[in-house]
Amino acid sequence: MTFLLRRAVFYLVTLWAAITANFLLPRLLPGDPVQAMITKLGGRLNSDAMASLYILFGLDDNKSIWQQYVDYWGSLLQGDLGLSFTFFPTPVADVLSQSLPWTLGLVGVTTVIAFVLGTLLGVYAGWKRGSWMDNLIPMTTFLSSIPYFWLGLIAISLFSVTWPLFPASGGYAPGLVPEFSGEFIGSVLEHAVLPGITIVISSVAGWILGMRNMMVTVTAEDYVLVARAKGLTQKRIMFAYAARNAVLPSISGFALSLGFIVGGALLVEMVFSYPGLGYVLFQGIGAKDYPLMQGVFLVITLAVLVANLLADIGYLLLDPRTRREG
């Protein structure tokens, strides 16, 4: 119990530090969003409008940084992340809540698929070490070493230009209204194929390699020999005695990669113009959109923290040695 309490305190402190850094970092960036806005609107603003923009964005000079920090916390706790400059005047919270499901749906699901697939392949490759399965490793490693944007562009040029099998960009066919209908879901799935497969291809090798090597290490342990001497079935030995122990390092890697789903989505969503958080962040950075960037970073921070918490819990469940009694 004290262990969980200590972890909870740790997470709260980390959360506070992350949010504070999130507040400070954009203010350290050179440049000014109002200037960016003026440039965007082609200078068609008079000085009154500029002054009200400064006030609207909370950039009026007479507020001390400390006051800004207190205000920031106040709005944050009310779920108010300010207005986005890029999608002015949409609130950042709305932009985030619209784009987050796309990222979670695409990158989240493919990350899980890549992990499960890679780990299973790794289990077999490690168990049947020296068989044809070993050829899988250089092949998948080669594929994963291709820079992602290049892999994505090749996929687009092959499968939506040369052979137009799948759409090249977007989250669903233009003209469709997002709703719970067969047509819309079909369109979403069709649009997810290329980005999804390229994500799996580029990330599966790491899981295979890590799992295979751990399997090889664990298979040499005494308890696997004991399991064989006990006359257990091959399947039972492979999963309950070898893979069960070998998967532990992969679990923490997996939790971390869950945390990086949001941040890692940037390249994928740029290449495929996918309406997720990464694409929003990309647009936000281009427009010096502080509130939006802060919002996205906040989501990334929360995702990493939640993923770490999941890793902690997963380890507690899977490895009794990490449980502390008392």
Next chain:
Amino acid sequence: MSPVLEIRDLSVDYGKLRAVHNVSLTLNKGEVLGLAGESGSGKSTLAYAATRLLQPPGHVPSGEVFFKGKDLLSLSDKELQVLRWSEISIVFQGAMNALNPVISVATQLDDVLRTHRPQMKRPERTARARELLGLVGIPADRLGAYPHQLSGGMRQRVMIAMALALEPEIVIMDEPTTALDVVVQRQILGQMMRLRETLGFSVIFITHDISLLVEFSDRIAIMYGGRVVEEAPAGEIYRAAKHPYSKGLLGSFPALRGPRRELKGIPGSPPDLRSMPSGCPFHPRCPSAMDVCGERVPSLENVEETRRVACWLEGVHV
């Protein structure tokens, strides 16, 4: 006495290197057969090869291992799996790693029962697991414990309980007490021997600690460089070892019983598999080596009714 396990002319290779040379050994019913020798003498390799647990690159180029009229080396995988643990179980060296650290003791015991006794229901299996822990003197409430929550001695006891779960014919003990202190060693071995009297299994006891063998086994086979160099009843080996290596091995351990004597080591170190000396593998370290020792390997011959020795000092070679 009827033999339960007969190893005939068994050789074991690791890749191209021969680790065990044409060893023949017989384990009789109810007997404790001790296998002694330094590290690398092939004693564990022999036991793993006989039970087909050898990992590649280890393999068996020739030999037979007879158990109940069947050659273990030519059984199908399925037959072998059924026979494992229910007929031949193994207590592994250093119980530190022989128990899976992330699975509870209960599950590891249960695994054996569930695989080999599919007709047993869960409550029966739990009852049996508790009974087994009781047999080795562990409170039944430790059943749910994980290996890291137990002491080294308790882990070894759990291992023994597991080995006895299916009441096997043969228990192979491979350095079962090497990682434990002397007091716990004797407690555990004493307990094992009492269980042997009540349950009636036979034991192959592998250790480098010949003083333990003298005390706990009926017959001792001493291995050196992958060969059995001497085999005789434990008392005879202790009183009058014939092979110079046996003498050296006995002289290098303090006897826990019997008259006090001076300790002596064996000069040199065990031979390297990659560069085995010609002739008798022991001759470079042997205090009474002769010319012939470096040229030809002495075969294991009966020098007395119950004693076999492989040494040119024994006059039976022609």
